Amino acid sequence: xxxxxxxxxxxxxxxxxxxxxxxxxxxxxxxxxxxxxxxxxxxxxxxxxxxxxxxxxxxxxxxxxxxxxxxxxxxxxxxxxxxxxxxxxxxxxxxxxxxxxxxxxxxxxxxxxxxxxxxxxxxxxxxxxxxxxxxxxxxxxxxxxxxxxx
Amino acid sequence: xxxxxxxxxxxxxxxxxxxxxxxxxxxxxxxxxxxxxxxxxxxxxxxxxxxxxxxxxxxxxxxxxxxxxxxxxxxxxxxxxxxxxxxxxxxxxxxxxxxxxxxxxxxxxxxxxxxxxxxxxxxxxxxxxxxxxxxxxxxxxxxxxxxxxxxxxxxxxxxxxxxxxxxxxxxxxxxxxxx
Amino acid sequence: xxxxxxxxxxxxxxxxxxxxxxxxxxxxxxxxxxxxxxxxxxxxxxxxxxxxxxxxxxxxxxxxxxxxxxxxxxxxxxxxxxxxxxxxxxxxxxxxxxxxxxxxxxxxxxxxxxxxxxxxxxxxxxxxxxxxxxxxxxxxxxxxxxxxxxxxxxxxxxxxxxxxxxxxxxxxxxxxxxxxxxxxxxxxxxxxxxxxxxxxxxxxxxxxxxxxxxxxxxxxxxxxxxxxxxxxxxxxxxxxxxxxxxxxxxxxxxxxxxxxxxxxxxxxxxxxxxxxxxxxxxxxxxxxxxxxxxxxxxxxxxxxxxxxxxxxxxxxxxxxxxxxxxxxxxxxxxxxxxxxxxxxxxxxxxxxxxxxxxxxxxxxxxxxxxxxxxxxxxxxxxxxxxxxxxxxxxxxxxxxxxxxxxxxxxxxxxxxxxxxxxxxxxxxxxxxxxxxxxxxxxxxxxxxxxxxxxxxxxxxxxxxxxxxxxxxxxxxxxxxxxxxxxxxxxxxxxxxxxxxxxxxxxxxxxxxxxxxxxxxxxxxxxxxxxxxxxxxxxxxxxxxxxxxxxxxxxxxxxxxxxxxxxxxxxxxxxxxxxxxxxxxxxxxxxxxxxxxxxxxxxxxxxxxxxxxxxxxxxxxxxxxxxxxxxxxxxxxxxxxxxxxxxxxxxxxx
Numbered sequence: 017x018x019x020x021x022x023x024x025x026x027x028x029x030x031x032x033x034x035x036x037x038x039x040x041x042x043x044x045x046x047x048x049x050x051x052x053x054x055x056x057x058x059x060x061x062x063x064x065x066x067x068x069x070x071x072x073x074x075x076x077x078x079x080x081x082x083x084x085x086x087x088x089x090x091x092x093x094x095x096x097x098x099x100x101x102x103x104x105x106x107x108x109x110x111x112x113x114x115x116x117x118x119x120x121x122x123x124x125x126x127x128x129x130x131x132x133x134x135x136x137x138x139x140x141x142x143x144x145x146x147x148x149x150x151x152x153x154x155x156x157x158x159x160x161x162x163x164x165x166x
Numbered sequence: 167x168x169x170x171x172x173x174x175x176x177x178x179x180x181x182x183x184x185x186x187x188x189x190x191x192x193x194x195x196x197x198x199x200x201x202x203x204x205x206x207x208x209x210x211x212x213x214x215x216x217x218x219x220x221x222x223x224x225x226x227x228x229x230x231x232x233x234x235x236x237x238x239x240x241x242x243x244x245x246x247x248x249x250x251x252x253x254x255x256x257x258x259x260x261x262x263x264x265x266x267x268x269x270x271x272x273x274x275x276x277x278x279x280x281x282x283x284x285x286x287x288x289x290x291x292x293x294x295x296x297x298x299x300x301x302x303x304x305x306x307x308x309x310x311x312x313x314x315x316x317x318x319x320x321x322x323x324x325x326x327x328x329x330x331x332x333x334x335x336x337x338x339x340x341x342x343x344x345x
Numbered sequence: 346x347x348x349x350x351x352x353x354x355x356x357x358x359x360x361x362x363x364x365x366x367x368x369x370x371x372x373x374x375x376x377x378x379x380x381x382x383x384x385x386x387x388x389x390x391x392x393x394x395x396x397x398x399x400x401x402x403x404x405x406x407x408x409x410x411x412x413x414x415x416x417x418x419x420x421x422x423x424x425x426x427x428x429x430x431x432x433x434x435x436x437x438x439x440x441x442x443x444x445x446x447x448x449x450x451x452x453x454x455x456x457x458x459x460x461x462x463x464x465x466x467x468x469x470x471x472x473x474x475x476x477x478x479x480x481x482x483x484x485x486x487x488x489x490x491x492x493x494x495x496x497x498x499x500x501x502x503x504x505x506x507x508x509x510x511x512x513x514x515x516x517x518x519x520x521x522x523x524x525x526x527x528x529x530x531x532x533x534x535x536x537x538x539x540x541x542x543x544x545x546x547x548x549x550x551x552x553x554x555x556x557x558x559x560x561x562x563x564x565x566x567x568x569x570x571x572x573x574x575x576x577x578x579x580x581x582x583x584x585x586x587x588x589x590x591x592x593x594x595x596x597x598x599x600x601x602x603x604x605x606x607x608x609x610x611x612x613x614x615x616x617x618x619x620x621x622x623x624x625x626x627x628x629x630x631x632x633x634x635x636x637x638x639x640x641x642x643x644x645x646x647x648x649x650x651x652x653x654x655x656x657x658x659x660x661x662x663x664x665x666x667x668x669x670x671x672x673x674x675x676x677x678x679x680x681x682x683x684x685x686x687x688x689x690x691x692x693x694x695x696x697x698x699x700x701x702x703x704x705x706x707x708x709x710x711x712x713x714x715x716x717x718x719x720x721x722x723x724x725x726x727x728x729x730x731x732x733x734x735x736x737x738x739x740x741x742x743x744x745x746x747x748x749x750x751x752x753x754x755x756x757x758x759x760x761x762x763x764x765x766x767x768x769x770x771x772x773x774x775x776x777x778x779x780x781x782x783x784x785x786x787x788x789x790x791x792x793x794x795x796x797x798x799x800x801x802x803x804x805x806x807x808x809x810x811x812x813x814x815x816x817x818x819x820x821x822x823x824x825x826x827x828x829x830x831x832x833x834x835x836x837x838x839x840x841x842x843x844x845x846x847x848x849x850x851x852x853x854x855x856x857x858x859x860x861x862x863x864x865x866x867x868x869x870x871x872x873x874x875x876x877x878x879x880x881x882x883x884x885x886x887x888x889x890x891x892x893x894x895x896x897x898x899x900x901x902x903x904x905x906x907x908x909x910x911x912x913x914x915x916x917x918x919x920x921x922x923x924x925x926x927x928x929x930x931x932x933x934x935x936x937x938x939x940x941x942x943x944x945x946x947x948x949x950x951x952x953x954x955x956x957x958x959x960x961x962x963x964x965x966x967x968x969x970x971x972x973x974x975x976x977x978x979x980x981x982x983x984x985x986x987x988x989x990x991x992x993x994x995x996x997x998x
Contacts, residue, residue: 042738050720053727173626
């Protein structure tokens with residue numbers, strides 16, 4: 017084996033090693049950052065571990081929105097027609113948030129069965145948009161689900 | 167040689183994944199409506215041309231019918247309108263309009279301008295009844311059979327392909343109702 | 346009538362593309378001069394017909410021809426003429442037409458600027474691009490024809506999303522397409538090289554300015570999209586790791602790797618096969634991006650008009666183009682594998698490291714983007730991948746790049762000494778550490794991220810300047826354009842880095858309850874709400890919050906965010922108040938009225954330090970790419986060289 021060949025082989029070996037390491041790290045990171053999309057029926061059907069981050073999707077149930085006038089705390093029910101889940105949130109709700117509107121909440125279930133959301137997105141689905149508009153809104157990172165003006 | 171083929175193999179794998187993704191894209195796109203396969207909820211709402219008369223989904227029991235969610239604010243409804251026209255004329259079952267989150271004046275003007283081929287409309291200006299129905303957006307089209315069960319739900323505007331599909335399903339429902 | 350004219354010209358362009366894809370290729374194969382001579386006229390004809398089709402569509406927009414469903418969906422009577430012209434590419438069909446027009450334009454440019462290249466070679470490059478054009482023309486004609494008529498047409502078109510009537514959004518897609526399409530040139534060069542059976546250092550040099558300009562356009566396009574999302578959408582973020590963003594970012598990462606590997610192959614002849622592979626990958630990833638965005642494979646819940654048929658078409662097209670290219674690569678690459686060896690410490694190694702990290706980054710982004718698809722494929726459920734994944738991967742992968750970047754240009758080809766390379770950079774490193782720490786301390790940005798951002802950013806910037814200074818001193822003629830370009834782009838990386846580190850670590854971002862008369866403190870600024878007033882616009886009324894912002898008892902800004910209610914449709918829209926600055930942006934958005942009695946509102950306040958530096962850095966990179974591409978070095982060819990190339994190119998395919 018010539019020195020050049022040897023050098024090259026070591027180089028290739030190093031690269032393969034590095035890439036494999038990166039892949040392992042990536043897969044681990046992916047597992048940690050996976051957000052499952054669930055509906056209230058799913059929540060009812062299975063007991064989710066309390067610390068698991070999920071995306072809960074459904075409609076804001078009628079007459080369930082209640083606000084605390086002294087802070088930004090708000091609670092509301094999310095329904096899929098079959099089951100309801102109570103959501104508590106502290107912050108500003110999107111423009112399109114209202115009863116009967118589709119929402120997606122990011123957060124986790126706590127022990128008492130309340131969904132603690134740290135982000136609430138109103139689904140922007142009162143009308144269906146052409147893909148280009150969608151794409152543009154999607155650029156915002158809060159695509160169809162965003163509280164974008166139309 | 168194998169080493170040289172590696173990029174091709176990786177690319178092949180990617181293609182398989184994308185083809186599979188494309189196959190299931192339609193399914194994933196549709197929110198599984200919990201109400202498909204279940205009885206249509208009983209909804210009683212005023213009419214559009216005749217606000218004094220209220221109508222209920224219960225009145226339609228015993229016949230298959232089509233329920234189409236629309237609004238004058240929804241441009242995709244304008245896109246699907248030619249097919250709504252044809253459904254009204256060709257389907258042979260009642261075509262019920264569900265006028266959603268609209269205003270009476272604007273809705274009537276819209277119908278004047280584009281044509282009204284629905285047999286009658288239910289109006290839900292507040293969007294309360296729509297929750298029971300599981301409406302996600304407009305336009306949406308529901309097929310309800312003679313037993314009052316929601317057989318099918320199409321989300322988004324109707325195009326030629328969807329129209330054919332809906333007609334086929336309607337014919338099937340009619341055949342079932344008659345047998 | 347004009348629409349039918351457009352339709353016909355599209356078909357004629359297709360005919361010419363077919364001729365272009367076959368005749369010159371056959372001519373190059375048989376050494377038939379007459380057939381190869383046809384190339385230029387075919388390219389001109391192809392471009393003229395595409396331009397005619399584009400003009401026809403623009404005319405339909407100007408004339409409000411709503412019988413074209415594409416016009417009806419993307420324009421209306423109230424739209425001013427300039428927005429009607431830009432609305433041509435506002436939708437899928439028209440943007441495809443623009444795509445093809447650009448491809449035609451790039452081909453024309455290749456034909457015009459490559460007169461001195463061997464005729465066989467140019468014939469092959471343009472034939473390959475002709476094949477790409479066939480694919481897109483067929484795609485347009487068969488699945489997405491902008492000239493489709495719906496009779497009778499509506500009397501008025503669709504209302505447009507006002508968000509899209511914005512200069513940022515209008516220029517963003519064409520720039521992206523310029524980048525995507527530009528990679529087709531590098532692709533054409535690589536395939537032509539493979540067909541010729543040799544990777545000539547010569548052709549890599551010819552491919553470089555094309556790749557550089559494509560990359561610069563792509564950089565500008567991505568940056569503009571990010572800027573637009575930031576100021577228009579009111580979420581205060583600049584990058585979201587959204588599938589659609591990733592679709593343009595993957596080709597960018599590969600393109601960055603390609604730029605650097607081309608440098609090695611051109612200068613030293615090392616890793617030619619890798620350069621060819623990257624050229625194929627950059628364009629394939631552009632196609633993949635197009636597929637991901639237009640097929641609906643990744644736009645979850647319910648997007649309208651995600652036509653699986655279109656998706657399938659692009660997929661088949663991609664399978665043919667990339668599949669054939671990779672097969673050709675597998676067959677021909679063993680012949681071109683060899684390149685001169687190099688030592689551990691050498692410019693080659695430096696650029697190889699760059700390539701490994703950029704390629705791996707691209708693979709990681711691709712993995713994260715497609716992971717929901719894989720999970721769904723395996724039946725594990727519906728998921729999305731959170732931004733922390735991408736963030737973590739990038740910190741990991743980009744750190745070595747940042748550390749090594751200033752060393753690269755100082756390192757000699759083939760073999761070098763570590764100490765020799767480090768010596769001129771000791772000052773830069775010292776400056777970076779001292780200045781970085783001092784600035785972080787002065788700004789109160791005492792977090793690991795901010796400090797590493799400053800130290801790393803200054804290190805990169807100082808390294809770039811140090812190299813330029815040394816180069817300027819050692820040569821009498823000063824820096825060549827391509828050296829200026831590199832310095833600018835690398836300097837831009839440092840600027841960008843500081844922006845990202847500051848925004849990610851020091852952003853003040855809070856939702857709060859505030860009553861008129863109250864003052865809140867945010868990152869050293871005092872925001873005082875004076876009143877919430879009613880204001881009226883042409884088609885809306887709004888609640889307007891009137892804020893003054895003080896810093897050290899001095900008024901720095903008056904800001905008036907609004908909550909608008911549009912009369913038509915009753916839509917509510919948040920109008921953000923944004924006060925840009927070099928070292929920070931102030932940002933206020935209104936939430937909702939919490940208590941009518943006290944007039945309390947929920948308010949979102951952001952103070953974003955150095956956020957402008959992100960786009961500033963990207964602008965410098967773009968400029969660097971363009972300056973570099975304009976270097977005459979890439980275009981000049983000596984006669985002797987031309988004759989020599991003529992000879993070597995005669996190897997039959």
